[in-house]
Amino acid sequence: MEDQNKTATQALCYHCGEDLPKVKYHTADKDFCCAGCMAVFKILSDNNLCNYYVYNNNPGRQFKNESHLEYLDEPKIIEQLLDYKQERSSIITLYIPAIHCSSCIWLLEHLYKINSAIFSSRIDFLKKQVTISFNHTEISLRQLVETLNQIGYEPLISLQDVVKEHSSSVDKALVLKIAVAGFLMGNVMLFSFPEYFGLSGFERQFQSLFGWLNLAFSIPAAFYCGRDYFTSAITSLKHRHINLDTPLALIIAVLFLRTAFEVVLSTGPGFADTLTGLVFLLLMGKWLKQRTYHHISFDRDYRSYFPIAVTSLLNGKEKPVSINEIKIGDRLWIRNGELVPADAILMKGEAWMDMSFVTGESEPVHKVLGEIIYAGGRQTCEAIELEVIKPVSQSYLTGLWNNDNYKNNTEKQNFNDTVAKYFSLGVFLTAFTATTYWLFQNDSHKAWSAFTAVIIVACPCVLALSTPFTLSAILSVFDKKGFYVKNTDAVEELAKCDTLIFDKTGTLTSNENAEIGFNGSLTGEEKSMVASLLRNSIHPLSRHILKALNVDRFYSLSDYKEVVGKGLTALINNHSIYAGHLSMLPIAVESASESGVHVVIDHVYKGCFDIKQLWRSGLAGLILKLSKFKLKVLSGDTDKDRWMLDTIFTKNTSIRFRQSPHQKLDAVLQLQQQGNKVMMLGDGLNDAGALKQSNFGIAITDNINNFTPGCDAILKGDALNFLPDFIQLSKDGLKIIKTSFAIAIAYNCIGIYFAVQGTLYPLVAAVLMPISTVTIISFTTLATRWFARKNKLI
Amino acid sequence: MSILYFLVGCSVLMALIFLAAFFWAYKTGQNDDVHTPGIRMLFDDEIEAEKSEEDHFSS
Numbered sequence: 073m074e075d076q077n078k079t080a081t082q083a084l085c086y087h088c089g090e091d092l093p094k095v096k097y098h099t100a101d102k103d104f105c106c107a108g109c110m111a112v113f114k115i116l117s118d119n120n121l122c123n124y125y126v127y128n129n130n131p132g133r134q135f136k137n138e139s140h141l142e143y144l145d146e147p148k149i150i151e152q153l154l155d156y157k158q159e160r161s162s163i164i165t166l167y168i169p170a171i172h173c174s175s176c177i178w179l180l181e182h183l184y185k186i187n188s189a190i191f192s193s194r195i196d197f198l199k200k201q202v203t204i205s206f207n208h209t210e211i212s213l214r215q216l217v218e219t220l221n222q223i224g225y226e227p228l229i230s231l232q233d234v235v236k237e238h239s240s241s242v243d244k245a246l247v248l249k250i251a252v253a254g255f256l257m258g259n260v261m262l263f264s265f266p267e268y269f270g271l272s273g274f275e276r277q278f279q280s281l282f283g284w285l286n287l288a289f290s291i292p293a294a295f296y297c298g299r300d301y302f303t304s305a306i307t308s309l310k311h312r313h314i315n316l317d318t319p320l321a322l323i324i325a326v327l328f329l330r331t332a333f334e335v336v337l338s339t340g341p342g343f344a345d346t347l348t349g350l351v352f353l354l355l356m357g358k359w360l361k362q363r364t365y366h367h368i369s370f371d372r373d374y375r376s377y378f379p380i381a382v383t384s385l386l387n388g389k390e391k392p393v394s395i396n397e398i399k400i401g402d403r404l405w406i407r408n409g410e411l412v413p414a415d416a417i418l419m420k421g422e423a424w425m426d427m428s429f430v431t432g433e434s435e436p437v438h439k440v441l442g443e444i445i446y447a448g449g450r451q452t453c454e455a456i457e458l459e460v461i462k463p464v465s466q467s468y469l470t471g472l473w474n475n476d477n478y479k480n481n482t483e484k485q486n487f488n489d490t491v492a493k494y495f496s497l498g499v500f501l502t503a504f505t506a507t508t509y510w511l512f513q514n515d516s517h518k519a520w521s522a523f524t525a526v527i528i529v530a531c532p533c534v535l536a537l538s539t540p541f542t543l544s545a546i547l548s549v550f551d552k553k554g555f556y557v558k559n560t561d562a563v564e565e566l567a568k569c570d571t572l573i574f575d576k577t578g579t580l581t582s583n584e585n586a587e588i589g590f591n592g593s594l595t596g597e598e599k600s601m602v603a604s605l606l607r608n609s610i611h612p613l614s615r616h617i618l619k620a621l622n623v624d625r626f627y628s629l630s631d632y633k634e635v636v637g638k639g640l641t642a643l644i645n646n647h648s649i650y651a652g653h654l655s656m657l658p659i660a661v662e663s664a665s666e667s668g669v670h671v672v673i674d675h676v677y678k679g680c681f682d683i684k685q686l687w688r689s690g691l692a693g694l695i696l697k698l699s700k701f702k703l704k705v706l707s708g709d710t711d712k713d714r715w716m717l718d719t720i721f722t723k724n725t726s727i728r729f730r731q732s733p734h735q736k737l738d739a740v741l742q743l744q745q746q747g748n749k750v751m752m753l754g755d756g757l758n759d760a761g762a763l764k765q766s767n768f769g770i771a772i773t774d775n776i777n778n779f780t781p782g783c784d785a786i787l788k789g790d791a792l793n794f795l796p797d798f799i800q801l802s803k804d805g806l807k808i809i810k811t812s813f814a815i816a817i818a819y820n821c822i823g824i825y826f827a828v829q830g831t832l833y834p835l836v837a838a839v840l841m842p843i844s845t846v847t848i849i850s851f852t853t854l855a856t857r858w859f860a861r862k863n864k865l866i
Numbered sequence: 867m868s869i870l871y872f873l874v875g876c877s878v879l880m881a882l883i884f885l886a887a888f889f890w891a892y893k894t895g896q897n898d899d900v901h902t903p904g905i906r907m908l909f910d911d912e913i914e915a916e917k918s919e920e921d922h923f924s925s
Contacts (some may be wrong), residue, residue, distance in 0.1 A: 127909070174905045196899045197899070252887070255884075259877075278870060
């Protein structure tokens with residue numbers, strides 16, 4: 073068994089588990105796929121941390137380029153990031169997306185072995201956070217982050233500090249309220265037992281004691297645990313609008329008042345048990361609804377895309393500044409791989425901007441001096457100098473984000489709130505009719521008890537419970553399949569959608585895998601030379617091509633030169649060799665395509681490696697299943713793939729190319745104005761506006777830890793084929809909620825039958841309420857599972 | 867039977883103590899992360915006594 077394991081792992085990199093290239097890096101009996109992985113291994117073994125590899129096979133992640141961290145030396149920025157600072161120690165919480173297994177926990181909690189200035193580090197696995205306390209006089213924050221980078225755990229520090237917003241995903245006060253409500257409910261039930269079973273003569277003396285105790289326990293139940301219902305009811309009434317909290321607040325109030333009157337006037341035991349039980353269950357439902365997922369953050373805006381700081385030039389000197397402080401007229405120094413944070417004019421240097429965030433087109437665009445570069449562009453060439461013409465908050469990108477259209481979207485009505493209106497109306501009608509009847513009969517005592525009893529028994533608590541229970545069960549089914557929905561309300565929106573809009577790049581095609589083809593011809597000898605050259609670069613394209621070439625012989629080279637992101641040159645056996653972008657070719661070539669990696673050997677053009685995006689598998693079947701929806705494709709790319717899309721989609725699907733982010737947004741708006749409920753599927757920042765505007769926006773991603781735009785749901789690329797099932801299950805979910813509502817009404821009718829006669833005894837209420845609750849909760853749970861199985865999702 | 871008055875008081879007091887204990891545990895963050903400690907306890911102690919002694923002398 074052990075031998076098998078060994079041979080299986082031998083073909084993989086010891087550190088990251090990637091397939092090994094033909095010629096591998098080898099040290100201390102272990103094979104590595106790249107120099108980066110080997111370097112991490114060396115650091116770990118030098119510091120006696122090789123236990124890292126004990127807990128999992130290949131626990132590491134491939135080593136990436138080091139980023140610029142000068143900004144972490146700025147006191148102002150440090151201050152914003154630190155949780156706590158004292159004379160000699162600081163505490164910081166960092167978000168590290170690479171945390172994925174128990175080895176990561178082990179290693180990151182042993183950071184003190186790598187640097188003695190680190191006192192301790194604690195991991196929160198689900199939130200992917202590490203809290204580090206360190207001596208800031210011995211190690212600076214920048215050095216700390218560099219240490220983390222070196223071992224392959226690069227923290228993600230963005231302007232909208234992900235870490236700090238995550239910490240309160242479940243309301244802390246709510247949990248405390250649940251604890252109190254549970255305590256009250258348990259005690260009140262104990263004190264109510266004698267009442268249920270009847271009191272014999274000599275026990276009567278305790279009746280008033282239990283009554284008063286129950287009243288005492290009802291006070292915190294109504295006014296501490298149930299306070300949110302009152303505030304919510306009052307605010308909604310102020311806006312002349314009834315939500316589900318309004319009848320709930322009324323019921324809590326009536327239950328409390330009736331208990332208080334009965335105990336004070338010693339006319340009966342009151343409804344303290346119903347009150348505390350109701351509050352406890354309601355809060356439980358609320359908690360279930362709030363408990364969304366820790367590991368993904370949805371409410372992102374443009375700020376999460378931008379780095380926290382950028383290098384500015386002040387009198388020719390580089391100085392990192394925080395993005396909020398950028399003013400018009402500032403000179404920025406943007407290096408290879410960095411984002412332009414604000415609209416700016418190119419002042420110096422060669423700009424090849426990757427505008428894929430903005431337009432969806434990943435091919436770099438050449439900009440000449442004096443041209444405007446919009447925020448969101450990524451420089452792929454040498455460093456450039458820019459002059460800011462608009463502050464960050466007014467740039468093109470943020471303009472798109474803060475579009476006025478979004479404001480209409482805030483009042484999404486869910487099923488509960490719609491029903492609550494009619495429900496409250498019906499309850500009041502019944503209650504007043506019963507009261508009037510008994511008043512005509514001159515029985516004011518019965519009138520009062522009928523009025524309160526109707527309100528108590530017609531409790532919509534089932535509605536307040538069945539929705540969160542059903543929808544969270546559906547959410548967890550989705551979650552297991554790689555579909556992460558923001559919250560329970562969003563599931564209802566999903567069920568209503570009738571129009572689907574697809575983005576092309578990254579949505580219908582996959583960004584992770586690419587097919588590599590070569591236009592031209594290379595002899596075996598030349599292949600080895602190209603491979604020997606590419607082997608020295610850690611650029612992802614080089615690695616892709618190297619793998620595709622599959623060569624097992626390498627030459628040594630001299631005069632190696634790499635222009636990051638542009639190309640490589642070197643001398644091999646007196647042959648000069650170049651591989652890279654068209655713009656850097658040493659000779660002029662006319663009929664070459666813009667994209668791809670071009671190869672020139674000894675000033676002779678040999679051809680280029682073409683990188684084709686791969687279409688996601690099963691697309692045709694997916695589109696067929698979705699044929700009952702209106703479909704549309706909006707691509708920011710050129711129409712070079714039109715024929716492929718035409719074969720996948722039916723003829724009447726509208727397919728548009730070269731769509732700017734604003735055009736995408738307008739298309740969604742237009743469809744919505746025609747009364748359609750629109751679902752948008754996209755991946756990049758260029759879809760961000762449309763995703764946000766749509767009724768249900770899905771961000772497709774191949775790695776859920778990558779930054780995704782603000783949306784209602786995140787869908788893993790390989791789960792795209794389940795989309796029709798997801799939509800169907802959400803529709804079934806709404807059916808379940810409606811059925812459970814019907815069941816609840818049936819129970820209520822029994823209760824109301826007693827209530828209008830003024831003969832609702834506390835015992836009846838105490839039995840009826842839990843029975844109806846248990847029925848509803850078990851019904852929703854079982855029905856959800858049944859539907860999930862029917863849709864083949866579990 | 868008046869002992870019951872005392873016993874009821876005791877039971878409420880006990881329940882209150884438990885409630886307070888829960889408040890304390892929650893406020894001190896013992897429920898913040900319920901996943902990681904479960905993994906953490908599975909890590910073995912490293913048995914490298916000789917090495918650590920060496921380190922003591924050299925530093």
